Amino acid sequence: MNLHTVALALIVAALLVAGCDKKGSVSFPDTPPDKVVMTFFGLLAEGGKLTNKEALTMISERNGSISPDNFRRWTENYSKDTKIEITKTTLPASPDDHGDWIARVEMQVKTPSIFGGEYATTSAMHLILDEKLKQWKIDFLAETLEEDSYRTLPAEARAQP
Amino acid sequence: MRNLSSQRYLNVFVALAVSALFSNAPAANAKKTELTQFDKRDWHVTSQQDSDAPLRDYAILYDAGGVDGALGVIGIPSMRTYRHIKCGVDLHNFPFSGSNAGNNNGTPDGKYLYVSDKGADTIVEVNLQTGWAERIFALPKPFGVHHSAALAPNGKYLFATGELTGKMLKLRLKDGATTVLDIPPAPSAPDYPDTSKDGRYVFAGNYYHSAVMVFSQDPFKLIKEIPVGKNPHGTNVSPDGRLVAVCDKLSATLSIIDIDKLKVHKVIPVGAGPLHNQIDTLGKYDYISCFVSDSTSKVDLTRMQLVDEFPVHYRVGHNSIAPDNAYYVSQNKFSTGLFTPTGIVFAVNFELQDIDETSATYGKTVKIIPVDGEPHEGRQIFASYIQRWNTGKGEELFSKGYELGDVKVSFAEGHGTGLHERPQLEPTHVTDSSRGWVPRDDGKPGITKEGDVHVVRIKAFSYGYVPRFVHVPKGAKVRIILTNIDKAAGLTKNPDVTMGLAVYGYYGPRTMLIGVRGMSAVGEFVADKAGEYEFYCQHFCGPLHLEMRGTLFVDPPGQMASLAVGDYDDVSKQETILVEQERKWIVGTNKLMNKLNEGKEPTI
Structure with missing residues (x-):
């Protein structure tokens, strides 16, 4: 086998691998995931049944659905004074093991405190691509977030001086 | 033909007899509301009623x-x-x-x-x-x-x-x-x-x-x-x-x-x-x-x-x-x-x-x-x-x-x-504290200090907490952020299981956090009474719900809180649960503890 043949074989193999990559066949929706998250919490902050129902339609049903009743009671006391700032948005380069395209939106959340001022928390939210609807859908129940490792952390915690 | 006709008459007779029997049954079994002299005083009771949902419950x-x-x-x-x-x-x-x-x-x-x-x-x-x-x-x-x-x-x-x-x-x-x-x-x-x-x-x-x-x-x-x-x-x-x-x-x-x-x-x-x-x-x-x-x-x-x-x-x-x-x-x-x-x-x-x-x-x-x-x-x-x-x-x-x-x-x-x-006590449930929900917090469980606030991040799952033993100093401003990390809750696979966190006793009215899925519950209070206080899941979450427990230690200066070290006499007064005029109805049992010595009690 001469060098020519080897090079040709490598080129063909590279083309085949590129052809197998699903990314080429997926186009992400026009509305980016961070915009979806902001809209979602905007609806929750607004309050009311209809807005809550609309927010529910933004949630992915890939890993199970939530009844409207439950969703409403889980979210209706979300404070309208909470401020959200998106700190990072990561679009997927490839699908996960289940073939889902998952974007990650990280945000900083500021909420009024009874001790005065505001306190900040961070939140990471996954969004699953709904290829049929061409929309990013929110993984509200955090089924795709890996958190099982938390369970093995030390049972005892104390404040550092 | 004659035989068939006789059979028909017989069938009709049996059907009539059965229907007559059953048509009488409800009337015979109906519960009548019994009127007493007191009922006659009530404007809404006007006559006897045949009903299976009587005005008076027995x-x-x-x-x-x-x-x-x-x-x-x-x-x-x-x-x-x-x-x-x-x-x-x-x-x-x-x-x-x-x-x-x-x-x-x-x-x-x-x-x-x-x-x-x-x-x-x-x-x-x-x-x-x-x-x-x-x-x-x-x-x-x-x-x-x-x-x-x-x-x-x-x-x-x-x-x-x-x-x-x-x-x-x-x-x-x-x-x-x-x-x-x-x-x-x-x-x-x-x-x-x-x-x-x-x-x-x-x-x-x-x-x-x-x-x-x-x-x-x-x-x-x-x-x-x-x-x-x-x-x-x-x-x-x-x-x-x-x-x-x-x-x-x-x-x-x-x-x-x-x-x-x-x-x-x-x-x-x-x-x-x-x-x-x-x-x-x-x-x-x-x-x-x-x-x-x-x-x-x-x-x-x-x-x-x-x-x-x-x-x-x-x-x-x-x-x-x-x-x-x-x-x-x-x-x-x-x-x-x-x-x-x-x-x-x-x-x-x-x-x-x-x-x-x-x-x-x-x-x-x-x-x-x-x-x-x-x-x-x-x-x-x-x-x-x-x-x-x-x-x-x-x-x-x-x-x-x-x-x-x-x-x-x-x-x-x-x-x-x-x-x-006779008094009418209406204890206040929530005192000197706040509770709310924020977008699901992704912080690692444990305690951090943000300014002068001790931020306690606790993850709840079927059936436990991480961390389970939480130490804060007496007088600390405490913010507990509770996040439910169940995927499909435990043994029973219910998608809508809510977790809770309530610290018993003095901090009970100040916590009572409700850990719904998809959001984090946040509670703030001042840990001003030292002691060892168990916390538990107050929202039924499955067969091992009762076993879902942890401990909040509010450590006094230079000491570790325990069941022997704490402001237990103070918290027994329940002073924050009642207003002043209601306090006289509290029976403070700490002072009387073990007055009834073994073997010297009145015979039951």
Whole structure:
């Protein structure tokens, strides 16, 4: 086998691998995931049944659905004074093991405190691509977030001086 | 042809006879409302009615409302909610005053019930006749009450379990004096108690020991542990005083203990997740709530076997039985898809089942209603026990007493004989604290300091917390961020399981966090009282819900908080739960602790 043949074989193999990559066949929706998250919490902050129902339609049903009743009671006391700032948005380069395209939106959340001022928390939210609807859908129940490792952390915690 | 015609006549005759028979049946069985002289005073009672939902209920179901801190009062069989009686923070369990004769409903005298408040660590005395909380027993700290289900036969003493600290307590109802026992070895969780009818024993499950503990009532001391199935819960003595029925939560069995021999007589398979018993007044049948199998299991206590099973909707916890054994109420924890949403606290439900074997609807659900809070113990009483105060003679009935069958009921002892002398306590639930929800926090569990605030991140799952032991210094500003990290909640795979976090006692009214899925619950308060305080999941989340616990240590300067080191005398005063004028009705039992020495108590 001469060098020519080897090079040709490598080129063909590279083309085949590129052809197998699903990314080429997926186009992400026009509305980016961070915009979806902001809209979602905007609806929750607004309050009311209809807005809550609309927010529910933004949630992915890939890993199970939530009844409207439950969703409403889980979210209706979300404070309208909470401020959200998106700190990072990561679009997927490839699908996960289940073939889902998952974007990650990280945000900083500021909420009024009874001790005065505001306190900040961070939140990471996954969004699953709904290829049929061409929309990013929110993984509200955090089924795709890996958190099982938390369970093995030390049972005892104390404040550092 | 003739034969056929005769046959037709015969058929028509039989059909007419049968239809005549059945068309008469409803009229014969209809329950007529009996009018009394008092009814004639009421504007809404105008005539006798044939109805299966009479205006007057013959029985009343009281339920310890759990997280809404109120007692529910519900009519049987109409299942109408009459009222809620505010008592505290997180109500669990109660006996009626009177005696412990009979089944779980006891033999009430119609005066009081004594409900345990797990969140505030108190027992609240509710006057059944006025419908108000009248006295609060501030239990010796540390204690961590769960159940206060058991009265001594003479009705003068109450036995309660300190599930959160591994203790048992005998309380003299007259003045709140207590004897407290430690139940080693740790971990120890005395759970649901009941007393023998002859005054000899107190029985209480201990889920950490997978055993039923046996105490003598007088002197009050532990005398034996009887191994039963895994993680026992409901522990009830039969009305004939012969046996104790124990729900082995994780073994799907009912252990029957012979009281004379103090050993297990039989183990009966009953269905998955048995939690509570209701034995009928005859001691013939035991109705068991089975959480996992969504059913009411009926055990014949004579034949010692399972004889029937009724489906419930869904995930039953406690249960109760009508005083005439005609109805059974399955107090279900989940109402998935059943009702209209009305707020952040989801509706659990009560399901009325007909258990009268002679009834056409035997074994069927006849009514299901949404209820407030997350009720625990339910007990029923004949409605005739509650006097009619709308007759203009209320004051007289209090000062002179009244007849209840053969019994003369008197309010001569206690706070005063006049109606105007009796207090109405309406404890405030939330003090100096805040609770709310934020987008799901992704911080690592543990404690960080942000400025002068100690931020405690706790992850909750089926069935535990990380971290479980939390230390903060006394005086610290504390912010707890609780995140439910269950994927599909535990054994039962319910998608909508809510986790909770309530620190018992002083911090109970300041926490009560509700860990819904998809959001994080945040609570802020100042940890200004030192001590070791257990926290627990106050929202029913599955079979091992009770075992979901942790500890908040508020360390005093230079010391480690423990059950011996803390501001327990201070917190026993319950000063933040009541306003000034209500404080005189608090019975501070810390000062009286162990005044009743073993062996020197009055004979029961």
